[in-house]
Amino acid sequence: MAVARRLLGAAVVFTVCLIPALTVDRSNFKTCDQSSFCQRQRRLQPGLSSYRAALGSAKLSSDKLEVQLIDDKNQASLLLEVYGLVGNMTRIKINEINPLKPRYEVPDVLVGTPLPTNLQVTGQDDNTLELSLGETGHKLLVTGTPFRLDILSGQDLVLSVNSRGLLHFEHLRERKDTDTEKKDVPAETDEENPEEVESDKEEESKKPEVDEPGMWDETFKTHTDSKPNGPSSVGLDFSLPGFENVYGIPEHADNMKLRTTEGTDPYRLYNLDVFQYELYNTMALYGSVPLLLAHNVKRTLGIFWLNAAETWVDISSNIAGKTLFGKMLQYMQGGGETPQTDVRWMSESGIIDVFLLLGPSPFDIFKQYASLTGTQALPPYFSLGYHQCRWNYNDEEDVRNVDAGFDEYDLPYDVIWLDIEHADGKRYFTWDPHKFPNPRDMLSGLKEKRRKMVAIVDPHIKIDSGYRVHNEIRAQNLYIKTKDGSDYEGWCWPGSAAYPDFTNPEMRKWWASMFSYDKYEGSMDNLFVWNDMNEPSVFNGPEVTMHKDALHWGGWEHRDVHNLYGLYVQRATTEGLIQRSGGKERPFVLTRAFFAGSQRYGAVWTGDNAAEWDHLKISIPMCLSLSLVGISFCGADVGGFFKSPETELLVRWYQAGAYQPFFRAHAHLDTPRREPWLHGDDNMAVIRDVLRQRYTLLPFWYTLFYKALSEGEPVMRPLWVEFPSDVSTFAMDSQYMLGSALLVRPVTEAKARGVQVYLPGDGEVWYDVHSYQRYEAPQTFYLPVTMNSIPVYQRGGSIIPRKDRPRRTSDCMQDDPFTLYVALNLQGEARGELFLDDGHSFNYEQNEFLFREFNYSQGKLTASSLDPSGVFKTPSWIERIVIIGATKPSSITLSLQGGSESSLEFEYDQSTSVITVRKPGVNIASDFTVSLR
Ligand SMILES: *[C@@H]1O[C@H](CO)[C@@H](O)[C@H](O)[C@H]1NC(C)=O
Ligand SMILES: *[C@@H]1O[C@H](CO)[C@@H](O)[C@H](O)[C@H]1NC(C)=O
Secondary structure, eight states: OOOOOOEETTEEOOOOOOOSSOOOOGGGSOOGGGSHHHHHHHHSOSSSOSEEEEEEEEEEOSSEEEEEEEETTTOOEEEEEEEEETTTEEEEEEEESSOSSOOOOOOSSSSSOOOBOOEEEEEEETTEEEEEEGGGSEEEEEETTTTEEEEEETTEEEEEESTTOOOEEOOOOOOOOOHHHHHOOOOOOOTTOHHHHHHHHHHHHHSOOOOOTTSSEEEETTEEEEOTTOOOOEEEEEEEETOOEEEEOOOOSSOSSOOOOTTSOOEEEOOOOOTTOOSSSOOOOSOOOOEEEEEOSSOEEEEEEOOOSOEEEEEEEEETTTTTOGGGGGGSTTTTOOEEEEEEEEESSSOEEEEEEOOSSHHHHHHHHHHHHOOOOOOOGGGGSEEEOOTTOOSHHHHHHHHHHHHHTTOOOOEEEEOGGGSBTTBTTOOOTTTOSOHHHHHHHHHHTTOEEEEEOOSOEEOOTTOHHHHHHHHTTOBOBOTTSSBOEEEETTEEEEOBOTTSHHHHHHHHHTTSTTTSTTOOTTEEEEEOSTTTOOTTSGGGSOOTTOBOGGGOBHHHHGGGHHHHHHHHHHHHHHHHTTTOBOOOEEESSOOTTGGGGOEEEOOSOBSSHHHHHHHHHHHHHHHHTTOOOEEOOBTOSBSOOOHHHHHHHHHHHTTSSSEEEOOOTTSOOOOGGGSOHHHHHHHHHHHHHHHHTHHHHHHHHHHHHHHOOOSEEOHHHHSTTOGGGTTOOSOEEETTTEEEOOOOSTTOSEEEEEEOOTTOEEEETTTOOEEESSEEEEEEOOTTOOOEEEETTEEEEEOOSOOSSSGGGTTOOEEEEEEOOTTSOEEEEEEESOSSBSGGGGTOOEEEEEEEETTEEEEEESOTTOOOOOOOBEEEEEEESOOOOSOEEEEETTSOEEEOOEEEETTTTEEEEEOOOOBTTSOEEEEEO
16 A cells, blocks of 8 residues: 655645546656666667777686776776576676775675586687586687677577677766866767767767766756765676567566567666556566566576666667677577567666576576575465455454454455554554554454454654654664765655664664564564555655665665665564564565565565556566566455456456465555445355355465475466467466466456457367366367356366365365366376465474375376475365366276275266266375276
8 A cells, every 4th residue: 555645845745535547647757868877878879899808817716707898988997707607597797896985786685605617718719718607518708809798508699798789887986076077968879870870989989987967966856866976877788689578577567578668768677656557668666676587489598687776677679690799690590680689787886796597498597596586485374365455444343344244245365454544643563542452352353263464564664752663763773864864754654754774684683573572562473564665665755765865774875775675674574573473483474665585575466556457457467577586476456456446347356366376455545445245246246256266276376385485486477488389378468377287367358258268288188177178279269258257277187186165264274175176188197286284384394294296197096295204294185086088987996005995986977077086085195096997
């Protein structure tokens, strides 16, 4: 929940009226042209790089290559370090050799020091150095003049660095304070006359470094950014021959497949609280993950640009060969007509630190990126259930009534949420004494029903000498400072607020300690947390965020750390929830702002969307983009945050949301109530059915999250991840996979009578999960739909464990029996997995879990352990086995490990080819075989 209010002078206007026209006020946010470093970086046009690598100075040690890069324009030099890393990765660092002061290197994002491989020189001539990059058959060519890097896999050129000559590194320097020089702006290059570009470049090369407006201070609207360090930006280009599809770099409200940015603004990565964000554009949003993926039928690549400053990414589509491939042309297949994507990264400060992930498969990329930044934390089981939120549930009675409504109408749900109004005057960690006088009683009431609550804790702290949290942070001197050294103050929900410096480990430690039950009064073990506004949002700040010259721990500017702030807030909160339980219980923390590595701390939602069909539609590519960069626990506000959804949209949104990882309904303060029972019995029945579908699949979701934790596999996946050579899936936004077993195509169109469905996979079959209708793939077909329809297909060859008994909460289902849904492929085979533990503690790390495998082949279903180190006792047994796409057997027998054999009852439905095996009755932990004859 968040609304950036317009400002009148210094006062925030907290109007709560409905805003009729929903469009972002673009003028609040910078374009590249209004960002002086972006403008300076972008002014440099492709051409021959002015840098040369002094190969004579190259130093090769066992794990890295060091070479000086010399800028022929100004003789300044940089140090290039290249590392080959275990698992098909290469790291490239470029920094000044002796900067005037240290430049920021992003801490706390990598989970460890990546393991280097042995580099060896395998060839050399006057202008080239050839290295082998460890064990994997990849080679690196370093070209001296002009400087470029090329990575080869066998004879294939995979990726080139600086081949378009866009390396641009602004050295820290002393300010030259003369007015005349300030006016001496270099001429714009003339795109229509390439020869003139060249001569301009030479001209430029003779000029001394000149200061220009925007370098030492920059004004945007009413805000001036004093830039005591002057220009400090870095930029570099990457060419990807043979690639036409690139993905990732969330967060943007855009399609999954990234667009080219020629003639428009680059994609921007700068965590911002964008009021009423617009769809289908490259503007920045709440979070940033600087990982880009490229995919073609042969391979997948990743470029991870580890920089937390404001960053812009240009994407252009070219033909390889026209762009100065030089001697690399011999490595290009088909001469000069290979399509190519060029990617250019530009960041305001810091160093160049980039990881090239070489795949070759999508799952290799996920593993590689996970080895750098970690994997998705395993959510507590309840958090995969349904969450009911609104700004706000007004008081304890309101909470009681809404909670009772779910029971009265027989709707499962797990968590009720409280927004900012629950706290005493937006003083987080407190409760409004009139509306929430007895929070523990309220929480106990929920606990009796085995339900939870989430309350918001934002990182802006009300400046109020009567507020303990404020006093303690101030007393410890842990607030972010202004450039002049006083505590930074901004306007946010509480009015005047200060911002804890979460980059400081002392601050995080203190914050974490605040979640202990004695410090956070009224809290209990079924209370969890939500961090909003952590971009950070500053209503009266530039672009509704913090001044870039504000100062953090270690003397770093906010400019350097901006995109990391939200990650640190969520991290400190997560650590607090773990600590309050003595390290035993898994936390649940939702965040709006995020960065690379945020997956380790919990869930993310797509912020303040709107009750519009296009917002429903875009929730799919927005979560897919997050999934591709390691953040699996993603969802969008069901129903839309702003505005009031028509009933049809609300119902469709429930249907779509039930098949997205984080499933929460939320609504703006000014919107009419929209709990599921307020829309008529028919619609409530549809919503009830949706919620039940979600709950039956919880074991499947949980297993997918275990795979996300253990293997870095995304829970929700673009089709191309599962079908990497099927080009028709490369830009598909309307349907996606859950794991490798379910294909989901939610209805996201108003008044839909039918939808187009594409089922991929040569020689594969799919089954409608509701009707068991069988489809041979690949095929596209028109599926007629009603208001009840959620088109979901189980892939032939998969086995999905479900719990089919409807209950009030996920916790109530814990000991319920399972049904196995076995969907046969054309070979009559299927396979599936199930992960199981207590659902809430870290005991799984002490081997208290079950990881089961089910394998159906040649008429036999066998259950065995995929990880015998795991042991977990559960009363859950198998009550049913549904075999889809089968012929009628004459008998079915069950044999257990010990050798006992018994025959099982079954039914066969001729019309659907489905066998339903009754009551195998075996415990889910036991090994068994069910044989069909
Ligand atoms: C590295 O790449 C090679 C081929 O390019 C591939 O066979 C291998 O599986 C990859 N290894 C990893 C760990 O990704
Ligand atoms: C499934 O079982 C069959 C027959 O026992 C075996 O050949 C096959 O390798 C198994 N498949 C998997 C994925 O374990």
